[in-house]
Amino acid sequence: MPHKLDMKCGFFAIVGRPNVGKSTLLNTLIREKVSIISRKPNTTRTSVLGVYTNDKHQIIFIDTPGWQKKPVRVLDRYMNRFIDWSIEQVDCILMISDARSWQNDDKLLAESIARSPKPKVLIINKVDLLNDKSKLLKYVEHLMKQGMDFDDYIFISAKKKQYLDSLNDVLFSYCPAREFVYSETTKTDRSENFRICESIREKLLMFLGDELPYETCVVIEEYVKSKKISKINAVIYVERESQRHIILGKKGDLIKKISTKAREDLELLLGQKVYIRIWVKVSESWSNDREKLKLLGLKNN
């Protein structure tokens, strides 16, 4: 532990439109998978906190759901609210964009965070997908022409772990002198239950891709941990009977695959053998129902 007076500790919100790589960056920076990732937009649904600690600095990241331009469902509105809430809590805002294109939604989000007096860093991600790196200079010039105003611009690849040193230096420079908030071994504020549900949802996204109904949610009904084995009963909620059949697959094939993959991941997470049973149930219009969202833990007040 460094001396109190040498400690620096900062809160950083990670914001951006869906699918730009916010959760990938969080996991890369804290070197542990605390936030799930998928090819599909709208993977993250609530704010997830990740903590990185070295000998002098503690950096607390808040991963947020992808920003929704026009939230329609109650769930979408809550997701945007998590972003507003996160921005208020932090010392610095990290906005992530995709190096391949700066879209109108990026501009709208940048304009919305410009109202905050906090320092703002634009992290331009996925540079590994650009063959012509000279485009990066043009990218920033284009932003300047649009009047976008960030305190720093950094290009990285979160997935390939490229150019992260310069990012770390910038993050350290925005950490105020403050005692560490979390213990040196803490990686996230999220409970084991939450991480188990998220891990199952990640497998759903992995196997079903675009076929996965957006209105899907995972709840742990029972979790018993003994010395040698963890027993988990989980329920996947969907909104219609037809969606239930998609997830079960022919003769229950798909749910079997999902369970196996989830079990493998959970054994790593929990560090012991896992026995898991997953049911699929219908709960009509949960994604648009305040009370049900509260019950499912997706509403923060």
Ligand SMILES: Nc1nc2c(ncn2[C@@H]2O[C@H](COP(=O)(O)OP(=O)(O)OP(=O)(O)O)[C@@H](O)[C@H]2O)c(=O)[nH]1
């Ligand atoms: N090639 C490449 N792919 C990346 C990079 N970073 C993330 N990805 C991929 O982009 C996809 C989306 O990543 P996520 O981390 O889930 O994105 P997100 O911004 O958290 O998405 P939402 O939670 O839906 O808002 C995944 O398929 C990642 O593997 C990168 O640096 N390079």
Ligand SMILES: [Mg+2]
């Ligand atoms: Mg995410």
